[in-house]
Amino acid sequence: MNGIPYFPGCSLKDSARGFESSALFVMETLGLPLVELERWNCCGTVYSLTEDDLMHHLASVRNLIRTREAGGDELVALCSMCYNTLARVAARVDADAEAREKINAFMDEEPDYEGGVQIVHLLHVLRDRIGPDAIAEATTRPLDGLSVATYYGCTLVRPKSVSVDDSENPTAMGDVLDATGATIVDFPFATECCGTYQVVDRPDLSLERSYRVLHSAARAGAHVVATACPLCQHNLEQARDRFAESDGIGALTVAYFTELLAAALGADPPPEGLGPMLEIHVTAEGGA
Amino acid sequence: MDDGKRTQIYIMGKAYDVPVGITIMDAMEYAGYRFTRGAGCRSGFCGACGTVYRKEGEYRLEFALACQEMVEEGMHLTQLPFTPAPRASYALDELDPSENVLLQFYPEIARCVSCNTCTKACPQDIEVMDYIQAALRGDLERVTELSFDCIQCGLCAMRCPADIKHYHVAQMARRLHGVSASPEPEHLSVRMAELSDGTYDAELDELVAMDVDGLKARYAQRRIEPASEEGS
Numbered sequence: 001m002n003g004i005p006y007f008p009g010c011s012l013k014d015s016a017r018g019f020e021s022s023a024l025f026v027m028e029t030l031g032l033p034l035v036e037l038e039r040w041n042c043c044g045t046v047y048s049l050t051e052d053d054l055m056h057h058l059a060s061v062r063n064l065i066r067t068r069e070a071g072g073d074e075l076v077a078l079c080s081m082c083y084n085t086l087a088r089v090a091a092r093v094d095a096d097a098e099a100r101e102k103i104n105a106f107m108d109e110e111p112d113y114e115g116g117v118q119i120v121h122l123l124h125v126l127r128d129r130i131g132p133d134a135i136a137e138a139t140t141r142p143l144d145g146l147s148v149a150t151y152y153g154c155t156l157v158r159p160k161s162v163s164v165d166d167s168e169n170p171t172a173m174g175d176v177l178d179a180t181g182a183t184i185v186d187f188p189f190a191t192e193c194c195g196t197y198q199v200v201d202r203p204d205l206s207l208e209r210s211y212r213v214l215h216s217a218a219r220a221g222a223h224v225v226a227t228a229c230p231l232c233q234h235n236l237e238q239a240r241d242r243f244a245e246s247d248g249i250g251a252l253t254v255a256y257f258t259e260l261l262a263a264a265l266g267a268d269p270p271p272e273g274l275g276p277m278l279e280i281h282v283t284a285e286g287g288a
Numbered sequence: 289m290d291d292g293k294r295t296q297i298y299i300m301g302k303a304y305d306v307p308v309g310i311t312i313m314d315a316m317e318y319a320g321y322r323f324t325r326g327a328g329c330r331s332g333f334c335g336a337c338g339t340v341y342r343k344e345g346e347y348r349l350e351f352a353l354a355c356q357e358m359v360e361e362g363m364h365l366t367q368l369p370f371t372p373a374p375r376a377s378y379a380l381d382e383l384d385p386s387e388n389v390l391l392q393f394y395p396e397i398a399r400c401v402s403c404n405t406c407t408k409a410c411p412q413d414i415e416v417m418d419y420i421q422a423a424l425r426g427d428l429e430r431v432t433e434l435s436f437d438c439i440q441c442g443l444c445a446m447r448c449p450a451d452i453k454h455y456h457v458a459q460m461a462r463r464l465h466g467v468s469a470s471p472e473p474e475h476l477s478v479r480m481a482e483l484s485d486g487t488y489d490a491e492l493d494e495l496v497a498m499d500v501d502g503l504k505a506r507y508a509q510r511r512i513e514p515a516s517e518e519g520s
Contacts, residue, residue, distance in 0.1 A: 010425040013426065039418065041421040055401055055403065059402035109407075
């Protein structure tokens with residue numbers, strides 16, 4: 001197959017379209033295009049921790065079956081919640097033959113799933129297969145002068161078994177963005193929770209959590225907070241707008257890491273909302 | 289149809305001998321049941337007679353239109369009068385189809401666990417779960433394409449463990465897609481103008497005033513698909 005099968009997830013087709021379009025541009029530009037999985041369905045959103053709650057694993061398993069049908073043995077996820085759910089279900093059914101058998105018996109209209117599909121995050125592909133050198137080489141609009149706080153949140157790095165990197169001190173996003181010339185700032189809230197779906201019932205709680213992340217990024221001197229999750233992105237943007245007056249938070253841009261990459265790799269025009277920021281920080285300080 | 293061969297079926301647990309080669313609906317009427325609801329066009333189009341049955345010795349519940357499915361030996365039958373599934377109220381021209389309005393009006397679609405039970409319940413062989421998945425991501429075009437053959441029987445909604453009202457969701461998607469992405473057909477604009485100009489008011493008043501025998505006579509004389517008559 002020319003390209004890698006990837007799983008967009010519902011948000012990337014709706015509220016987070018910029019995440020998908022920038023990722024597609026980046027991978028096309030780097031010569032390893034993403035190919036959307038045929039007939040994918042929602043990942044299930046959250047991995048069910050109830051031991052016998054196999055019903056909530058069906059959604060992810062169907063996507064693993066679709067991957068097999070496409071002739072693949074790996075599936076690339078972009079949204080970190082999709083990544084987390086898919087990866088944990090894949091690991092569960094790989095390790096638990098009895099659960100697999102029950103799921104297969106229930107889904108009697110599908111071919112049996114025998115296990116073995118690997119869920120990888122786009123960061124894995126960018127860092128380990130394409131590599132920073134190739135990204136640096138493909139960079140046509142260096143992000144020199146741009147300070148980036150790379151925000152991982154929870155689902156990219158927890159639990160440890162599916163973490164994209166060292167779960168205490170992840171650097172994968174930084175390794176990739178550093179290749180564009182951007183400066184990666186050290187900020188201690190990189191793996192703190194944004195408040196996640198508490199935003200629905202307890203918006204005060206998610207605003208407070210997200211404020212702390214933004215405050216930490218602003219203090220570290222970041223111009224932009226890079227994310228890999230539509231829900232983190234939403235919560236951070238809400239908090240940025242709500243606390244715009246405080247501690248330089250209003251000046252922060254929140255962007256998907258793929259949007260920054262797309263800008264560096266020459267996306268013209270740059271992803272929506274990034275133009276003014278690049279104008280201020282990159283052209284002025286970095287020079288072209 | 290009745291060549292003298294008989295078969296045994298069960299209607300709500302009670303055994304009946306009925307002729308072979310008749311539909312579930314005909315078999316139940318043969319046994320003495322009379323339908324005032326749960327029956328409609330009797331031609332497989334209206335969706336009023338969606339039904340469930342089990343065959344002797346089978347673990348699986350089967351789904352069909354009672355007016356279409358033939359009885360088989362050992363079938364366990366009943367008839368469903370109605371699917372209780374409230375439909376959202378909305379004004380199409382006040383909605384923005386670029387937002388995911390399906391999720392706003394039917395938030396329970398987010399409860400889908402992809403079990404596919406809806407698809408298995410569909411007598412029209414529609415990929416119901418796939419269109420709910422498309423609805424979840426606001427893809428009106430795909431919902432429209434996948435659900436096009438839906439006849440609104442409601443069996444999907446009766447079976448869903450997430451309490452989704454699939455067929456109402458799909459209908460809303462088709463309407464939104466219709467007003468937002470399809471060109472308005474000329475004959476529709478012409479007919480709408482005729483209706484607002486009162487072109488047919490006199491004929492309608494005549495029908496309203498007519499007695500039952502008169503209506504029956506007019507019904508028997510009616511022209512079916514006049515356009516194809518003219519063409520022939």
